[in-house]
Amino acid sequence: xxxxxxxxxxxxxxxxxxxxxxxxEAELVAVADLDIQxxxxxxxxxxxxxxxQDYRExxxxxxxxxxVVATPVETHxxxxxxxxxxxxxxxxxxxxxxxxxxxxxxIQAMNEAGCYLGINFLLRESEPLVSxxxxxxxxxxxxxxxxxxxxxxPGPGWAGKERLDNLMTHGLGPIFDCGVHxxxxxxxxxxxxxxxxxxxxxxxxxxxxxxxxxxxxxxEDEIMVMIEESWLYTHGAxxxxxxxxYDIIGDEGTISYSTxxxxxxxxxxxxxxxxxxxKEQKAFDRIYINxxxxxxxxxxxxxxSGEDGLRxxxxxxxAVESARRKKQPHKLAQVI
Numbered sequence: 145x146x147x148x149x150x151x152x153x154x155x156x157x158x159x160x161x162x163x164x165x166x167x168x169e170a171e172l173v174a175v176a177d178l179d180i181q182x183x184x185x186x187x188x189x190x191x192x193x194x195x196x197q198d199y200r201e202x203x204x205x206x207x208x209x210x211x212v213v214a215t216p217v218e219t220h221x222x223x224x225x226x227x228x229x230x231x232x233x234x235x236x237x238x239x240x241x242x243x244x245x246x247x248x249x250x251i252q253a254m255n256e257a258g259c260y261l262g263i264n265f266l267l268r269e270s271e272p273l274v275s276x277x278x279x280x281x282x283x284x285x286x287x288x289x290x291x292x293x294x295x296x297x298p299g300p301g302w303a304g305k306e307r308l309d310n311l312m313t314h315g316l317g318p319i320f321d322c323g324v325h326x327x328x329x330x331x332x333x334x335x336x337x338x339x340x341x342x343x344x345x346x347x348x349x350x351x352x353x354x355x356x357x358x359x360x361x362x363x364e365d366e367i368m369v370m371i372e373e374s375w376l377y378t379h380g381a382x383x384x385x386x387x388x389x390y391d392i393i394g395d396e397g398t399i400s401y402s403t404x405x406x407x408x409x410x411x412x413x414x415x416x417x418x419x420x421x422x423k424e425q426k427a428f429d430r431i432y433i434n435x436x437x438x439x440x441x442x443x444x445x446x447x448x449s450g451e452d453g454l455r456x457x458x459x460x461x462x463a464v465e466s467a468r469r470k471k472q473p474h475k476l477a478q479v480i
């Protein structure tokens with residue numbers, strides 16, 4: 145499949161472009177970025193023949209079958225709508241859009257164009273989440289009761305203040321920008337939809353969105369979900385840390401994983417199973433294989449759909465709005 149990549153920022157450089165270059169099923173034809181020098185540098189590095197500053201010129205190329213939208217969330221709508229007009233299949237970075245209305249329009253436009261729209265929820269293809277899902281589907285924890293999903297990190301400030309500012313404003317902060325992964329995982333693990341989302345957050349004066357959020361949620365079948373996202377965790381420390389923890393609690397067992405031990409542990413009455421799993425390796429290759437197979441075979445084959453993206457955005461937006469309503473001023477400005 146012949147790809148064009150729109151947006152040559154961080155996620156494209158270490159994720160999308162290497163995956164396309166490594167897969168025999170994919171070919172990189174073109175890249176586009178407002179920073180034309182960056183586009184030229186990465187285009188040459190990963191073997192693109194065509195380099196553009198204007199994404200619309202890339203979309204007009206007849207040889208391109210599919211495009212990757214790896215730009216900030218506030219640009220997704222306009223690019224995907226333009227791709228639909230050019231009848232290009234789209235693999236879009238998460239979150240699908242900053243609003244439900246824009247997300248719905250994108251899905252409708254792609255459906256009307258007869259094209260596939262995939263969302264890059266790559267944790268579904270990454271360990272230890274793949275093994276956790278396998279244990280759940282085998283019924284090894286029984287009926288699901290509680291999910292606890294935690295991702296705490298120093299945040300995107302390492303890439304500069306401008307990137308942090310953009311992700312805290314247009315990107316709505318960690319519970320939206322990163323949290324959509326975990327709202328999606330909750331739906332994927334359980335096969336159930338969100339009924340209630342409540343959240344509280346830690347704020348600083350500079351931003352209207354919280355930098356650390358704890359969301360407590362209720363799914364269908366009375367499944368409880370706690371999602372915690374932080375860009376304050378070890379921020380500014382000499383040694384930063386990216387901490388993940390997953391606990392899947394059922395009425396017959398519990399699955400637990402944390403980056404402290406890198407062990408996936410299944411606790412059951414008949415014994416305890418431990419698997420060593422190195423820190424998560426984001427499986428861009430699997431996302432692309434599923435996307436290509438779905439398009440080529442004209443059927444959804446592991447493709448994470450626009451509808452999946454919209455459901456995760458809906459829950460994440462509810463968490464942002466809930467945290468804002470409960471806002472308590474915190475004197476954390478010195479941390480940032």
